Amino acid sequence: MTNAATGLAHGRRRETNPHRPQTAELTRELEMSVGYVLRRAQLAVFADFSARQSEGAVSRPGQFALLAVIGRQPGVTQTQLCAALGIKRANLVVAIDQFERLGLVRREQCDIDRRANRLHLTPAGTQALSRATDGQRKHEARIATLLGANGRRVLIELLNKLRTLSEVAA
Amino acid sequence: MTNAATGLAHGRRRETNPHRPQTAELTRELEMSVGYVLRRAQLAVFADFSARQSEGAVSRPGQFALLAVIGRQPGVTQTQLCAALGIKRANLVVAIDQFERLGLVRREQCDIDRRANRLHLTPAGTQALSRATDGQRKHEARIATLLGANGRRVLIELLNKLRTLSEVAA
Numbered sequence: 001m002t003n004a005a006t007g008l009a010h011g012r013r014r015e016t017n018p019h020r021p022q023t024a025e026l027t028r029e030l031e032m033s034v035g036y037v038l039r040r041a042q043l044a045v046f047a048d049f050s051a052r053q054s055e056g057a058v059s060r061p062g063q064f065a066l067l068a069v070i071g072r073q074p075g076v077t078q079t080q081l082c083a084a085l086g087i088k089r090a091n092l093v094v095a096i097d098q099f100e101r102l103g104l105v106r107r108e109q110c111d112i113d114r115r116a117n118r119l120h121l122t123p124a125g126t127q128a129l130s131r132a133t134d135g136q137r138k139h140e141a142r143i144a145t146l147l148g149a150n151g152r153r154v155l156i157e158l159l160n161k162l163r164t165l166s167e168v169a170a
Numbered sequence: 171m172t173n174a175a176t177g178l179a180h181g182r183r184r185e186t187n188p189h190r191p192q193t194a195e196l197t198r199e200l201e202m203s204v205g206y207v208l209r210r211a212q213l214a215v216f217a218d219f220s221a222r223q224s225e226g227a228v229s230r231p232g233q234f235a236l237l238a239v240i241g242r243q244p245g246v247t248q249t250q251l252c253a254a255l256g257i258k259r260a261n262l263v264v265a266i267d268q269f270e271r272l273g274l275v276r277r278e279q280c281d282i283d284r285r286a287n288r289l290h291l292t293p294a295g296t297q298a299l300s301r302a303t304d305g306q307r308k309h310e311a312r313i314a315t316l317l318g319a320n321g322r323r324v325l326i327e328l329l330n331k332l333r334t335l336s337e338v339a340a
Contacts, residue, residue: 026254034313041329048335069196084196142338143204158325159211165218168312
């Protein structure tokens, strides 16, 4: 049954109601900025990464990156991880603490300097990384399908340029 | 004075020491994934945004986006903001609470449903947005300088494609 005045089914509000600004209208200017669009893209990518992971210890890209580097370089220190991944020590320690509690990572104590702890995956950690890698590959394959090989290559180039932003003359 | 054995100045450790894996080596595989490179680029962009802001209430891109949308659409509701910006209600409420405490935003109470609060910038909020916009424009200009007009356009296209990632057939 439709509303005689609006021609719309009962309960539907016409989208052009001036008291209900369109979502797109609200962000029209923001959509012209790289910073905003980059953030929205990252939200979508983050969500897809998580959606491709099976139940387990790895649900976020950052967790995957940590396990992957430790797996690739057994004995890597927390300091090296921070430098390699661009993460703050405080955040790294929290993440490694969690992995240690879950039995995925073990710290090889260095008595002289606690900062020099070398990190290793346990057998359970190696398994978790293997499962997480399967999901991460599915996720990256979906991105490749969406962008095409050339689009993907160009995107990586442009993103890598952006990483040098601090070097641009003020 | 150099070390006779290594030819390096005293105190310098040769970068090829096998016990000190190169930072780049640690992340070689991650650097081939869009997800990782996207995140590293976003860290750089976030840092530059903050660096171009003068002392004040806006230090993060998300705070800028909120003030910008409220400024553009006085009376916008919290629900509309969440939908427009893709942020969780809980996080939005925290941010608006902080803006309210700082005297930049006021809530127009709706007695029937607290969720329908309409938001407005105060005069101080309008000033804060104006200053933040100056900084945001400098930031975006640096990005444009770095990427060039074409690079910028292509990057935005590719990032917008990424935003549709959830629609890719599993």
